[in-house]
Amino acid sequence: MRVSGLFRFLSFIFVLIISLILIHNYSYISRKAIRLPRWLGQRPTEIRVMKTKCNLSKSCPANFFAFKIFSGAANVVGPSICFEDHMIMSPVKDNVGRGLNIALVNGTTGTVLRQDFFDMYSGDPTLLVKFLKEIPEEALVLVASFDDPGTKMTDEIRELFSNLGSSYAKKLGFRDSWVFLGARDIKSKSPFEQFLKNTPSKNKYEGWPELLELEGCVPRKVF
Template identity: 60%
Template sequence: MRVTSVIRSLVLLLTLLASWFLMQTYFQHSWKAISLRSWLGATKKPSSERLPRHKCGNQKSCPQNYFAFKIISGAANVVGPSICFEDLVLMSSVKNNIGRGLNIALVNGTTGQLLKTDAFDMYSGDITKLQTFLQGIKRGTLVLTASYDDAATKMNDKVRAYFTELGSSHVGKLAFRDNWVFLGAKGLLNKSPFEKHIKNDGETNKYDGWPELLEMEGCAPRKMD
């Protein structure tokens, strides 16, 4: 009887020890797992603290009565330009509505409605077509323009004068393979603040025969004047 009692006691003790060991191991690993998940979770910003996405991917949002836009010129003769307005891509390689030369989108300056897009090849002699296009722009229309490859070849004084009337300060000196992005308006009383121009210079060009691309974003007021 004594031997049996001793054996039972030993078995009970071993059972208790095994149970204690299993519980310790389980809870210890669970604690580590929970702690690891909590730690990883703590590194993520709450949704309320995440940076908001602005229209056209711009760095900031626009106030009321302003339109968000982003214009990117072409990169050499390889990567085409893109024009975004109010978070809608108007022209791009993906939309397959761009071409080398000048890429222009017309937008209603009051409603923001897209009116027309067109691309003008300045090598093949689209200059007459471009003149007709620019001459037909109605007052109050926003004009978003991006160069690709070369925009100045065969550009005559008449075309330059049309863009000057739209508010451009740089079109008069636009030369072979210069990069140019511009947003103006028909009936603009002053020069447009939305324009960038970079010269084609063999010593500073980012690409072999072309300067780096230009990117311009901002907020255009309704009925620019």
Template identity: 55%
Template sequence: LAHPGVIRAVVLLLTLLGTWFLIVSPWGQSHGLQLHPSLTGEKLPRHKCGNQKSCPQNYFAFKIISGAANVVGPSICFEDLVLMSSVKNNIGRGLNIALVNGDCHAEAAPKSLFSLPDVTKLQTFLQGIKRGTLVLTASYDDAATKMNAKVRAYFTELGSSHVGTLGFRDNWVFLGAKGLMNKSPFEKHIKNDKETNKYEGWPELLEMEGCAPRKMD
């Protein structure tokens, strides 16, 4: 008698061969069955920032990832350019903010700016953002404790819907713009809750990718 392991291997091989035959046969093609590109040797398309899809013309690709607990730092990518990350050594605990102006020129804020007790530096920074500038934000460890009402109001003006309820060690990723007339559709927020936290004392990281219009209004 054949060994059970051999029988299972033969059954698996026959199943794979049967699936392959159905796909390559005229019947399979007429019903829209296709092999995954990795099985046919085709190169999978790479999209900007490693996103799942490309962006249409006059839209910018972006990906924002929050920090994970107080161990793994956040990252911000815009049009396939990593603006902030642990590798670039320009992130810090608290808020990490990158600005992109209308000419697609990016500027990352100093990593220590939002970890300082003096919140007036953050207020000055936010107040000085020029109209039409895109603002990409990622939290790391704790971004809310040192926020005051003015800082939250500035982010609300940038289009945030969640900054008003941002609490201790919540995770938050956000893309808004100075002069935005409506709420931004690009925002994710997860509460620090010991019942649902993925890490002890911190929620799971947040990842947001998408296509931002060249002019947000």
């Protein structure tokens, strides 16, 4: 009895030891199998998408206004003018038209003063002359072409735009693409302007050059 009892006791100890070894190895293998790479085990970093005014490529500094201007695409898609995240003119707003689309903005407050479009193919150019001569001293002038901005362009109109800081107004012709931001009291040529000549061999839209995009930060006028 004593021998059999000792044998059962040793058998119990042997089974217990084997069980502990198996449990230990299983736990080790399990931990090893499910261990994730360090970068997967971390909490995902919160990604913040910073929205800029008018969807500019970067934010404007303090005391600067954000703007973005698109010319029209051929005679199909109209232009758009955005200023300080406010869409002043666009096809969606249904307030754009063939020719020159112009928005006037207060250069100090950013308030929209007026917007209008002028048919430069079959319209009356004297209406544009009157509009340009009445631009207030403190106003910023944002311009986008659509379809044809040049057929009715007169020397007087070219000179008025040149006085607003344009470098290309005197070259503007039939179906050219043009976007521009200027001011009545500017001392030199505006850095905010793009121009693309209607050239049949280079045009993107058959009879029209491709649309132009102009964005930037214009300093607030402080008086």
